[in-house]
Amino acid sequence: MNFSIMFDKEKCKGCTNCMKRCPTQAIRLIDGKAFINSTKCIHCGECIKICPYSAYTPEPIEWYEEMHYSSYKYKIAIPGTPLYGQFPKKIDICRVQNAILKLGFDYVYDASWAAEIVAKAIAKKIGKEKMIRPLISANCPAAVRLIKNRYPSLMDNLILLKEPMEIGAMMARERAKKLYNLKDDEIGVFYISPCPAKLLAVTDPIGNYKPSVDWVIPLNTIYGDLYREVLSQDDKTCSYPSTSGIKWAVSGGQSESAGLNNYIAVNGMENIIQILDEIENGRLNDVDYVEALACVQGCVGGTFNVVNPFVASSNIKNIISCADYECINPDLDRFEELYESGVLKYRLMEEDNPNNFNMKEAIEKSEKIKEITDLLPGLDCGSCGAPTCSAHAEDVYSNQSKLYDCVVLRANEKR
Amino acid sequence: MTENFLKRYSFNIVANDFINAGKASSAIKGNLKSMGINAHIVRRIAIISYEAEINIVIHSIGGQLHCDLYHDKIVITSTDVGPGINDIEMAMTEGFSTAPESVRELGFGAGMGLPNMKKYSDDFKITSGSKGTEIVITIFL
Numbered sequence: 001m002n003f004s005i006m007f008d009k010e011k012c013k014g015c016t017n018c019m020k021r022c023p024t025q026a027i028r029l030i031d032g033k034a035f036i037n038s039t040k041c042i043h044c045g046e047c048i049k050i051c052p053y054s055a056y057t058p059e060p061i062e063w064y065e066e067m068h069y070s071s072y073k074y075k076i077a078i079p080g081t082p083l084y085g086q087f088p089k090k091i092d093i094c095r096v097q098n099a100i101l102k103l104g105f106d107y108v109y110d111a112s113w114a115a116e117i118v119a120k121a122i123a124k125k126i127g128k129e130k131m132i133r134p135l136i137s138a139n140c141p142a143a144v145r146l147i148k149n150r151y152p153s154l155m156d157n158l159i160l161l162k163e164p165m166e167i168g169a170m171m172a173r174e175r176a177k178k179l180y181n182l183k184d185d186e187i188g189v190f191y192i193s194p195c196p197a198k199l200l201a202v203t204d205p206i207g208n209y210k211p212s213v214d215w216v217i218p219l220n221t222i223y224g225d226l227y228r229e230v231l232s233q234d235d236k237t238c239s240y241p242s243t244s245g246i247k248w249a250v251s252g253g254q255s256e257s258a259g260l261n262n263y264i265a266v267n268g269m270e271n272i273i274q275i276l277d278e279i280e281n282g283r284l285n286d287v288d289y290v291e292a293l294a295c296v297q298g299c300v301g302g303t304f305n306v307v308n309p310f311v312a313s314s315n316i317k318n319i320i321s322c323a324d325y326e327c328i329n330p331d332l333d334r335f336e337e338l339y340e341s342g343v344l345k346y347r348l349m350e351e352d353n354p355n356n357f358n359m360k361e362a363i364e365k366s367e368k369i370k371e372i373t374d375l376l377p378g379l380d381c382g383s384c385g386a387p388t389c390s391a392h393a394e395d396v397y398s399n400q401s402k403l404y405d406c407v408v409l410r411a412n413e414k415r
Numbered sequence: 416m417t418e419n420f421l422k423r424y425s426f427n428i429v430a431n432d433f434i435n436a437g438k439a440s441s442a443i444k445g446n447l448k449s450m451g452i453n454a455h456i457v458r459r460i461a462i463i464s465y466e467a468e469i470n471i472v473i474h475s476i477g478g479q480l481h482c483d484l485y486h487d488k489i490v491i492t493s494t495d496v497g498p499g500i501n502d503i504e505m506a507m508t509e510g511f512s513t514a515p516e517s518v519r520e521l522g523f524g525a526g527m528g529l530p531n532m533k534k535y536s537d538d539f540k541i542t543s544g545s546k547g548t549e550i551v552i553t554i555f556l
Contacts, residue, residue: 153454281440282462282531357556359486362450363422369449 004043004059004196009033011055016382018047018056023269024149028395029385042145043197044294045303046269058196058304063215067104072188074180076172077105078165081112081249082194082300083219084241084319085312091230093319094240099229103222105190107172112245113329114168119244119257120335121161121344126260126288134264134279134287135159137254141201142294143272148206151276159289160207161344164248165191165198169212170343171331190215192222194249195295195302207346219304240327243320250313251298254291263289268296369393377408424482428471428495433521436472440464443482447489456554459535460489463552466528467493473518474498475547488537491552500543507533 014032026040027047034055036047048056067075077100084093097108118139126135136157138144147154162170169189176187191198191213199216247253252265264287266275272292278284295301300316301309331338338344372393379389384405386392395401404410424446426439444461448454464480471478471493478495500506506513507529514524533539538553 151454153458277441280458280461281437281444281465282458282535283465357451357453359484359556360421362452363484366446366450 004199005036005041005045005048006057006059007034007036008055008057011053013053015052016387017050017052019385019387020380020382021046021050022387023146023273025387025391027387028401029382040149042142042149043200044142044146044269045196046294048196048303058218059199061199061216061218061221063190063217063221066188066215067190070188071186073186074107074176074182074188075105076107076109076169076176076187076189077101077192077217078109078111078114078168078172078189078213079192080165080194080198080219080299081115081241081246081253081316082302082305082312083192084112084246085249085300085315086219086223086305086307087227087230087315089315089318094325095230095233096226096241097239098233099226100192102229102233103225107176108239109168109172109175109330110239110241110245111164111168111191112241112248113327113331114164114166114171115245115248115254116242116257116329116332117245117335117338118161118164118167118344119248119254119259121339122159122254122258122289123260124339125159125161126258132157133285134290136279137289137291137293138206139163139248139254139291140293140295140299141197142195142269143292144206145197145200146269146272146294147276150273151280154276154279155348157279157290158348160346160348162207162209162346163201164245165193165201166209166212167344173212175330188215189213190217192217192219193302194219194299194304196304197294197302206348208349209346219302220306221304223306240323240325241319242327242329242332243323245329246316246319249298249300249316251293252291253298255289258289260289262287263291265291265293265298267293267298267301269294365397369397372396372403375403375409376406379408381408383407419485419487420483421486422484424484426468426480428468428478428480430472430475430477430497432472433523436469437465439480440468443480443491446482452489453556456489456556459554460491462535463532463554464491466532467491467550467552469523470528471495473514473524478547488553488555491550491554493550494547495549496547499545499548500541503541503543 012033014029019027024040026037028035100108138158173187176182193216202211202213205211244257247257251267255263266272297309297313300312373390376389384392386395396403443464447457475495475497481492483490505511509530512524518524536552537555540551542549
């Protein structure tokens with residue numbers, strides 16, 4: 001599995017901010033430096049956002065080299081919907097796609113077009129399948145990983161529709177193959193992404209399909225070039241995003257674009273965790289759809305964005321309310337055909353689930369951990385290198401750290 | 416209790432205490448989850464114990480929630496002191512509720528408690544008299 005977050009040990013001061021913020025407790029301090037356990041990491045980017053010393057950075061992606069020096073005969077860009085929130089309100093939004101083409105792409109398939117199609121599929125699936133409630137959006141890869149790691153019983157609630165990124169890439173590939181008689185490996189699909197989690201969705205999807213996106217371009221790495229192009233041109237010859245699909249950039253937009261009434265739009269990791277807890281306790285089964293997005297305000301809050309999430313969200317709403325154009329969404333009239341053919345849906349990968357649970361051993365283990373926890377001060381100060389006292393107790397139990405890594409315990413001993 | 420029995424977790428539930436309502440079931444869920452019990456089973460127990468806990472808070476004058484762990488099963492027992500249930504068959508009907516308006520305004524008392532508990536259990540036993548109610552629910556691993 002590729003890892004989308006890079007860490008600079010030199011910059012890390014061991015301040016524990018990231019460790020305490022990490023929603024899956026994937027971070028520990030070892031010898032005063034942070035360390036991410038890659039099997040627990042859900043690539044949500046919280047550590048990138050919180051680190052005061054910029055020790056975490058998104059992994060540099062060699063998309064630029066791939067784009068310019070690769071053997072792709074046809075290069076497609078899929079701009080994620082948050083991109084449109086990154087420009088001042090006075091800019092005519094039709095310039096954005098043009099600017100992307102000027103940077104060397106052959107074709108732009110807007111993620112908002114695909115989002116409009118997925119929104120229709122959401123509405124249809126909710127109308128048809130009434131057995132499981134609430135259905136949970138599968139669009140945010142970080143939220144999906146959180147569910148997989150911490151709420152596995154809720155995997156059954158995932159709506160299992162491919163995300164607009166994937167549908168857009170699929171549609172654009174299909175079009176290029178048909179029009180120019182190209183083979184799959186002659187086409188390169190580049191997604192302009194608001195967050196590192198999308199990379200994970202491409203390299204390690206939860207569904208049983210081969211992703212159609214080849215490269216993920218962090219939005220902030222292409223933004224400078226793009227912005228210059230947007231400012232320098234004045235032609236109005238290209239296409240617009242879908243005003244329905246572009247709503248996906250902001251929390252609540254999926255449900256709005258699907259025309260739902262009975263939904264919960266929750267954003268930000270801590271808030272998602274509360275809602276997932278409620279679903280797990282069986283309390284929200286009178287709700288049709290839960291749109292859970294890891295970042296505050298939704299995808300406009302992703303770490304790769306340039307503009308403040310609240311400003312970007314206002315920009316997106318401005319585009320929608322001022323839209324005086326007609327968007328030509330190339331595949332919208334094929335919706336019924338696409339839905340029935342099943343290409344919008346997927347199934348989960350089969351997981352090996354060894355059934356060797358032993359209640360007696362499990363109780364013994366949990367009692368030993370409780371014994372250790374009771375020795376600890378319960379301050380959750382993080383000085384031992386674990387995010388909470390109970391996490392430290394578990395680490396001690398599994399021999400990953402020592403009881404006396406606890407500074408409070410050591411100080412009390414000396415007295 | 417059989418030889419199969421391994422461990423009991425017990426919680427006191429205070430009547431009308433909506434500030435702490437849900438904490439016992441949440442503790443049970445957290446415990447079972449960290450023990451590595453199958454997520455689907457934990458979810459069923461979470462739903463059952465939450466409903467049982469809320470029932471004690473709303474309808475009784477106090478009670479206990481027990482979670483008993485066996486080699487091959489988990490048993491949730493709810494015992495309360497209170498008026499008991501007049502008509503058990505009626506109480507088992509979806510949507511039937513005797514919860515007062517003040518409680519419903521808080522979002523509780525939709526009449527799904529007992530039916531939900533039965534739905535998610537492998538075995539469901541309820542006895543009720545004028546002094547209180549006991550519910551014993553079994554889930555096999």
